[in-house]
Structures are given as C-alpha cells and as structure tokens.
Amino acid sequence: MKKIILICTSILLALTTGCSTNDNKTKAVNPKDLPQVPAFQDEKTREYMVSTIEEEPGYYVLESKLKGFRMLFPWDGEYLPDYSTSNGENSESIGFQSDNEKSNILLDAQISYYNKSTFINSPETMLHQISNENGYKGDFKKEKTAGKTVYAASKKSTFKNSARKYNYSFQYFGYIKSSSEEYLGIVYSFIVRCKKDDKPCALDEDQARERADTLIRSITFLEGGKR
Known part of the structure; x- marks a missing residue:
C-alpha cells in the first residue's frame, strides 16, 4: 500500500470538504x-486513505494501490507492511489491524486482490x-449484490493449550467474485479477538x-484500475 497525500489548500477546506490523500507527497x-x-x-496507513472525511461513523475509505477496489477502513486501523504484498500489476494483498484499547478488542484483516x-x-x-487454509468443513453463504458475488463463512476458534482467560476468536473469511468482469476477485479474512488477558x-x-x-459489504471493485 504508497499513495501520497494531497495537501488541502487550507485547513478550512480540509474541515469542510476533506482532503484527498492519494497520489501526492505525504512528507x-x-x-x-x-x-x-x-x-x-x-x-504508511494514510497513503491508502481516500479522504479525511468519515464515510460512516468510525470509518474512512481505503483504496488499493492498484486502484482495483475500495472498502471501509476503521479509524483505529493501521497498515501492516509485513503482511502486505503487491506485484505492481495485477495482485495486491493488504494486511491491517484495528486495535481498540478501550474495548480491548483486536481485529486482524487480510484482503488479497487478484486480476487476470x-x-x-x-x-x-x-x-x-x-x-x-482455515480448517473449515462447512458451507459458504452466497449473496449476489451490485457488481459482485460474495461467498462468506465463519467459525469460532479456541486457542489450544492456552491458559488465557479470553482464549477464543471469531473468524470471518471468504471470496468475492466480480460479476461484471472475468478473472477478477478478492479473498478476505477477518479475525476478531481479545488482545490483553489482564484487561476486561x-x-x-x-x-x-x-x-x-x-x-465485507463495503468492498467494491473499481473500474479503470491497473489492468
């Protein structure tokens, strides 16, 4: 994920209409x-943000470096470079964490985009x-929406050989296929768990x-991305 920040002409403009944060100098x-x-x-995270204005309460908008898709991004989310890759042409994987200190709940996310x-x-x-990959033996729920078909599954996992008080997590994973373009899709994974065992x-x-x-619902394929 190395888009750069567009400077708003004034702080007033940033407060009223928001800055576009792609394709200019972050420094x-x-x-x-x-x-x-x-x-x-x-x-590194803000290189992916589309605007300084919240799209929904608590969420901004992320755009992939290949301009292949957009999705909501939590305000407390941070990009994970060690879990992100791209070939610069038709595949891109974005890893990020959403770490809410107040609730002590951690979200691990992985979004992998493939074209051609x-x-x-x-x-x-x-x-x-x-x-x-997820040790899952059940069925996937299939849902068709505008421009895509979403296949979704979930499971609750318990950490083996763990003395942790909160020794479980909820996993949500699946696949999104473009319904308007061939050979275009996304694999996603979200894991939600308690972060610290010594906090409520x-x-x-x-x-x-x-x-x-x-x-998941917010993920939208973009037209005109790098093809």
Missing part, C-alpha cells in the same frame, strides 16, 4: 492538520482452497459478526 503534510486517529497519523488470474474465476477452486473484554459474537459484515 509535505503536517500530521497535526490531519484527523487525530491511527488511520491518518500512521504514515484464472484461478480466481472458479468459485469451486477458491472455496476449496479457503476452506483448507466484552467480545460478543453478534457484534464481531456485524463489524466483519460491515467491512
């Missing part, structure tokens, strides 16, 4: 003039692979699912 921007949240205060890849065009192949953690399955669903 020229004073972090004090940006939202005081991890998504913008972390230099024959394997991504086969739901049967993709779902078999995703099931194996009210991790609720319904809330975890709602959070993951919000992100």
Whole structure:
C-alpha cells in the first residue's frame, strides 16, 4: 500500500470538504492538520486513505494501490507492511489491524486482490482452497449484490493449550467474485479477538459478526484500475 497525500489548500477546506490523500507527497503534510486517529497519523496507513472525511461513523475509505477496489477502513486501523504484498500489476494483498484499547478488542484483516488470474474465476477452486487454509468443513453463504458475488463463512476458534482467560476468536473469511468482469476477485479474512488477558473484554459474537459484515459489504471493485 504508497499513495501520497494531497495537501488541502487550507485547513478550512480540509474541515469542510476533506482532503484527498492519494497520489501526492505525504512528507509535505503536517500530521497535526490531519484527523487525530491511527488511520491518518500512521504514515504508511494514510497513503491508502481516500479522504479525511468519515464515510460512516468510525470509518474512512481505503483504496488499493492498484486502484482495483475500495472498502471501509476503521479509524483505529493501521497498515501492516509485513503482511502486505503487491506485484505492481495485477495482485495486491493488504494486511491491517484495528486495535481498540478501550474495548480491548483486536481485529486482524487480510484482503488479497487478484486480476487476470484464472484461478480466481472458479468459485469451486477458491472455496476449496479457503476452506483448507482455515480448517473449515462447512458451507459458504452466497449473496449476489451490485457488481459482485460474495461467498462468506465463519467459525469460532479456541486457542489450544492456552491458559488465557479470553482464549477464543471469531473468524470471518471468504471470496468475492466480480460479476461484471472475468478473472477478477478478492479473498478476505477477518479475525476478531481479545488482545490483553489482564484487561476486561466484552467480545460478543453478534457484534464481531456485524463489524466483519460491515467491512465485507463495503468492498467494491473499481473500474479503470491497473489492468
């Protein structure tokens, strides 16, 4: 993820209409003039942010470096370079964490975008692979929406040989296939868990699912990306 920040002509403009943060120099921007949240205060993360204006309460908009897709991005999210890769042409994987200190709940996310890849065009192949990678033996829910078909599954996992008080996590994973273009798709994975064992953690399955669903539903393919 190395888009750069567009400087707003004035702080007033930033407050009223928002800055576009793609395709200009991040070094020229004073972090004090940006939202005081991890998504913008972390230099690498803000390269992916589309605007300083929230799209929804608590969420901004991320755009992939290949301009292949957009999705909602949590205000407390931070890009993980060690879990992100790109070939610069038709594949890109974005890893990030959303770490809420107040709730003690951590979200690990991985979004992998593929274009012009024959394997991504086969739901049967993709779902078999995703099931194996996640140790999952159930079915996937299929939902068609504008421009895409979403295959989704989830499971609760318990950490083996762990004395942790909060020794469980909720996983949401699946595959999104473009319905308007061939050989274009996304593999996604979200894991929600308590971060620290010595702090209260009210991790609720319904809330975890709602959070993951919000992100999954927001993923949208873009036209005109690098092809």
